Amino acid sequence: MDTEHITEDRAQEVRDEALRTDDVAADDASMAELRSLLLGPAEAQIAETHERLTDPQRQLKEVSRVLPAAIAARTRQDQELSEALAPTVAAAINHTVRRNPQPLVDAIFPVIGPAIRRAIAAALSGMTQSLNQTLTHSVSAQGLKWRVEAWRTGKSFGEVVLLHTLLYRVEQVFLIHRETGLLLQHVVAANVAVQDADMVSSMLTAMQDFMHDSFKTPEGAQLEGVELGDRTLWVEQGPLASLAAIIQGKAPQDLRVHLQDILERIHFQFNEALRDFAGDAAPFVAAQPLLEDCLQVQFDEQKQVAAGGRKPSPLVSITGVFLVALLLLSFFVLRRAWRWDAYVESLQREPGIVVTEARKHYIFGKYVISGLRDPLARDPLALLPEAKVDPAQVVSRWQPYQALSPEFVLARAQSLLAPPPTVKLTFANGVLAATGFAPHQWIEETHRTARFIPGLAQFRDDQLLDLERIERPLLMFELSAAQLVPGQEEQLRQLTADIEHMLTVAHAMRKRVRLEITGHTDRSGPEERNLTLSQERANTIAAELTARLTNSPDLMIVPVGTAEKVREELTEADRAVNRSVTFKVVLLDAQ
Amino acid sequence: MIQKKICMLGTFAVGKTSLVRRFVASIYDGKYHTTVGVKTDKKVVQAGGQEVMLLLWDLQGEESAQDLRRSYLRGTAGYLLVADGTRNDTLYAALALQAKAQETVGMVPFTLLLNKADLTEQWSITERETAALEQKGWRVIQTSAKTGAGVEEAFLTLAQKMVEG
Numbered sequence: 001m002d003t004e005h006i007t008e009d010r011a012q013e014v015r016d017e018a019l020r021t022d023d024v025a026a027d028d029a030s031m032a033e034l035r036s037l038l039l040g041p042a043e044a045q046i047a048e049t050h051e052r053l054t055d056p057q058r059q060l061k062e063v064s065r066v067l068p069a070a071i072a073a074r075t076r077q078d079q080e081l082s083e084a085l086a087p088t089v090a091a092a093i094n095h096t097v098r099r100n101p102q103p104l105v106d107a108i109f110p111v112i113g114p115a116i117r118r119a120i121a122a123a124l125s126g127m128t129q130s131l132n133q134t135l136t137h138s139v140s141a142q143g144l145k146w147r148v149e150a151w152r153t154g155k156s157f158g159e160v161v162l163l164h165t166l167l168y169r170v171e172q173v174f175l176i177h178r179e180t181g182l183l184l185q186h187v188v189a190a191n192v193a194v195q196d197a198d199m200v201s202s203m204l205t206a207m208q209d210f211m212h213d214s215f216k217t218p219e220g221a222q223l224e225g226v227e228l229g230d231r232t233l234w235v236e237q238g239p240l241a242s243l244a245a246i247i248q249g250k251a252p253q254d255l256r257v258h259l260q261d262i263l264e265r266i267h268f269q270f271n272e273a274l275r276d277f278a279g280d281a282a283p284f285v286a287a288q289p290l291l292e293d294c295l296q297v298q299f300d301e302q303k304q305v306a307a308g309g310r311k312p313s314p315l316v317s318i319t320g321v322f323l324v325a326l327l328l329l330s331f332f333v334l335r336r337a338w339r340w341d342a343y344v345e346s347l348q349r350e351p352g353i354v355v356t357e358a359r360k361h362y363i364f365g366k367y368v369i370s371g372l373r374d375p376l377a378r379d380p381l382a383l384l385p386e387a388k389v390d391p392a393q394v395v396s397r398w399q400p401y402q403a404l405s406p407e408f409v410l411a412r413a414q415s416l417l418a419p420p421p422t423v424k425l426t427f428a429n430g431v432l433a434a435t436g437f438a439p440h441q442w443i444e445e446t447h448r449t450a451r452f453i454p455g456l457a458q459f460r461d462d463q464l465l466d467l468e469r470i471e472r473p474l475l476m477f478e479l480s481a482a483q484l485v486p487g488q489e490e491q492l493r494q495l496t497a498d499i500e501h502m503l504t505v506a507h508a509m510r511k512r513v514r515l516e517i518t519g520h521t522d523r524s525g526p527e528e529r530n531l532t533l534s535q536e537r538a539n540t541i542a543a544e545l546t547a548r549l550t551n552s553p554d555l556m557i558v559p560v561g562t563a564e565k566v567r568e569e570l571t572e573a574d575r576a577v578n579r580s581v582t583f584k585v586v587l588l589d590a591q
Numbered sequence: 592m593i594q595k596k597i598c599m600l601g602t603f604a605v606g607k608t609s610l611v612r613r614f615v616a617s618i619y620d621g622k623y624h625t626t627v628g629v630k631t632d633k634k635v636v637q638a639g640g641q642e643v644m645l646l647l648w649d650l651q652g653e654e655s656a657q658d659l660r661r662s663y664l665r666g667t668a669g670y671l672l673v674a675d676g677t678r679n680d681t682l683y684a685a686l687a688l689q690a691k692a693q694e695t696v697g698m699v700p701f702t703l704l705l706n707k708a709d710l711t712e713q714w715s716i717t718e719r720e721t722a723a724l725e726q727k728g729w730r731v732i733q734t735s736a737k738t739g740a741g742v743e744e745a746f747l748t749l750a751q752k753m754v755e756g
Contacts, residue, residue: 180666182594182646198594202631202646209662210628279593279643279668 106239110268113260144319168249169297174201175266175287176242177277181205184241184277184284187291204235204244238263240274245294255296262290336389340367343387352377352403361395370397376411377403402454409455416453417446422511422587423464430457436509437465437502437585465505467585469498470515474566474580475541480525482536485576495583496548502585503551512588517542518558520566520582522575527561535559541581554588592635594644595753597746598664600692601673602684603652606706609736610673611649614746619737626651629663636747639754645746656687661695669700669753671745676705676733677713682720700752704745708733 036043052058074081097104146164149155171192175185183201188194208223226233232251236243236259243263247255266287267274273283344358352374361368367389373380380398384391402408410427419425423436432450434443443466450459473495476485484492499515506513519534538557545553566582567574599607608626612618615634630649635642650663664670672689674681685703692701703724705716721731730748734741 177666180594180596180646180668181648182596182666196633198633198644198646199631202596202633202648206629206631206648206663209660209665212662213660214628279595281592281594 102239109239110264113264117257117260144316144323167298168247168251168255170245170247170251170255170295172197172246173291173294174204174244175284175291176201176205176244177274178237178239178241180277180279182277182279182281184274184281185287185291187288187295189295189297201244204233208235234259236260236263238267240267240271243291243294252298255294258296259294262294266290339387339389343383343389344369346383346387347371347380350378350380350383351405352408353380354401366393366395368395368397371399372401373398374403374408375400376408376415404455409453413450413453413456417449419446420587422506422509422513424509427456430455431460432456432458433460433463435463436505437467440466440468440471465498465502467502470495470502470583470585474577474582476576477537477540477579477581479522479579480533482533482540484540492544496545499545499553499583500549500551503549503553507551512554514554514556514586514588515545516556516558516584516586517545518560518564518582518584520564520578520580521561522578523562523565523569524575530561531559534561537579537581556586592642592644593754594646595668595750596646596648596666597749597753598648598650598667598670598692599673600650600659600670600685600688601652601675602654602681602688605652605673605675605678605681605685606734606736607652607671607673608649610671610704610706610734610742610745611647613736613739613742615647617739619739621737629660634746636750638747638750641754643750643754645750653688656684656691659688659691661691664692664695667696667699669702669749671749672701672703674703674705674716676707676716677710679715682716700749702745702749702752703729703731704734704741705731706734706736708735708740709737 039046052062071081093104142164169189171189172194173187174183174197176182177184181202181204183198186197186201207226211217211223212221222237223235225235230248232247232249234245234247234251234256236245236256241263243259243266245255245259269290270284270287340358340360344355347353347355347369353371354373355369355371357371358367358369360366369380380396381391381394384394402412406427410425410432413425413427413432417425419434420438420442423434423438423442426433426435432453434446443461443464446461447459450456473491475488475492475495477483478485502513517538519536519538521530521533521537523530525533535557538559542555542557545555562578565578566580567577569575569578599611601607604623608624608630609619611630611632612620615632626649628651632647632649633644634647635644637643648663648667650660653659670692672685672692674685682705689701689703705721707713724731730752732741732745732748734745736742
């Protein structure tokens with residue numbers, strides 16, 4: 001087309017030239033001919049050069065060919081070009097903005113948002129910090145409340161906290177083409193019921209248009225959100241596309257900033273695709289990760305922290321301490337009551353103690369216990385430490401009494417009769433029975449005393465060996481000899497039997513006894529001889545007993561001569577008695 | 592899948608909503624419902640050998656073209672002008688709306704629907720009027736939301752034109 005024009009112009013020029021030349025002399029024609037002959041092919045080149053210099057279209061083309069390289073070269077060289085262009089560029093921008101600011105707005109939209117937000121964020125962060133602290137402290141007793149709820153519902157505390165601190169969840173995000181209201185891309189969080197996204201997208205756009213029209217809002221005013229129940233719809237508008245997020249719960253302003261950021265990145269990455277959009281959303285599949293980035297879930301960490309007690313507020317601490325103190329106190333009160341009950345119960349089980357009253361004194365908080373106590377029973381006060389009850393907290397009033405239960409009768413008998421260690425007392429059906437062996441004197445006293453022991457009807461000692469049976473008999477010897485007077489065989493046999501019995505009992509009771517064999521003489525003859533003789537007599541009996549006894553006895557020979565006479569020597573019969581051996585039983589480990 | 596936005600334009604009670612309902616859900620309900628603002632619907636059709644999702648913007652009927660809410664038209668790929676064949680004045684309202692639409696969105700495909708074609712005895716639009724419009728290159732289709740006649744054709748024709756660009 002251009003070349004056609006040029007050729008036409010050229011033809012016109014040629015024609016004009018021709019008309020002018022017609023007026024000039026005809027011999028000019030021959031001049032021209034001569035010129036053409038002289039210059040030949042160079043004439044065409046001259047015409048070409050002339051044309052290049054005079055034809056503005058040609059010049060335009062030529063300059064445009066070298067202009068970018070020239071600008072680049074000059075810019076590398078110095079600043080002059082920039083300085084020269086500056087007023088022009090400024091004027092051009094000024095002109096553009098005056099005529100139609102939209103392209104410029106579109107162009108700087110992706111960069112201006114982040115810049116402004118960064119500046120604002122820096123200014124606000126300090127303020128937010130203190131606000132956060134205030135919030136943390138003001139949610140106070142919440143944690144405690146949730147703990148109670150967790151305890152009541154059987155859920156874990158963590159679950160309850162998450163439930164309460166679910167601040168928000170972005171359920172769906174729509175990327176909508178601004179111009180047509182058509183859906184470009186749509187992402188949904190897991191487990192969210194989805195509506196027809198295309199319809200939602202259209203309707204959202206229609207809704208905005210409707211509001212614009214109905215309320216005659218100024219140009220540039222945007223619908224930012226819609227709230228319904230706990231769902232919020234947030235819309236972020238860009239020049240070419242808008243982002244709509246359906247949010248459950250209360251989302252923070254940060255999220256809006258995030259949405260803006262994502263929308264800007266989409267504008268940046270998909271600028272051409274957005275501009276040229278003609279109904280095919282395929283290119284926007286690539287925007288899916290960006291949109292998924294908006295599907296956020298957030299729990300209130302501050303509340304969690306406050307509830308978790310990591311940074312408890314003073315009120316939480318006080319309440320907590322109070323609660324712990326209350327728990328401790330009730331624990332101690334309960335424990336004290338349990339211990340008291342256990343103590344009373346143990347007293348009731350204790351023989352010889354009858355509890356008639358056990359209560360807590362309401363005014364003084366002390367425990368009062370009263371009842372009957374056999375003096376032989378265990379001391380109720382001594383039982384207090386065992387039951388871990390503080391004696392200072394107990395007022396005891398015990399009346400003495402005599403328990404008639406068998407163990408008390410027996411205990412009372414033990415205490416009153418003080419039997420030697422070789423005696424064992426048993427009590428049954430009103431009968432006190434003694435076994436073992438005892439000195440004659442004790443046996444006699446016991447017969448007398450036993451009658452006065454309450455609850456005791458009879459004392460039996462038929463199983464008790466009276467030591468008199470061993471200590472009273474004496475074995476008589478021939479004059480001045482260590483030979484037994486004949487006819488004492490029966491006596492010796494009986495004695496041996498009694499000693500045997502005693503040794504058996506002692507062995508059974510794990511008592512050690514010693515049998516002292518004392519040799520005596522009459523006063524005839526010298527004392528030196530008498531001592532020897534008394535030793536020989538005792539030896540004779542010791543040998544005799546050792547030979548006869550099954551249990552090997554602990555025997556002790558005590559030669560006394562005439563020192564311990566059995567009887568005053570007045571007659572011959574007295575002397576015969578003094579020529580003898582006597583016995584004594586000694587308990588070795590009486591204690 | 593390609594998506595296209597279509598607007599339904601026409602004055603009061605010409606049957607825009609009924610046409611959309613007939614087309615999308617094959618339902619006709621004789622009762623009159625006023626549309627407030629706009630109502631959107633969608634239907635997937637085959638056009639030009641591919642699936643096209645039509646997002647139908649059923650606009651509120653306006654008494655005069657001056658009242659047309661232009662923002663609804665923004666980004667529309669085509670529109671259906673609807674007139675009531677039994678009310679001659681609605682045709683002229685449609686013509687005014689077309690002028691306004693063209694002013695707003697430029698040259699995009701559109702089709703003129705003369706609705707209520709089932710009411711032949713009350714028909715008040717003349718052959719001459721129709722012919723004059725067709726002469727201008729307009730596509731005119733007689734439709735009946737009540738019987739369904741021409742409805743499918745009307746939407747498909749427009750879809751076809753939009754896909755062809």
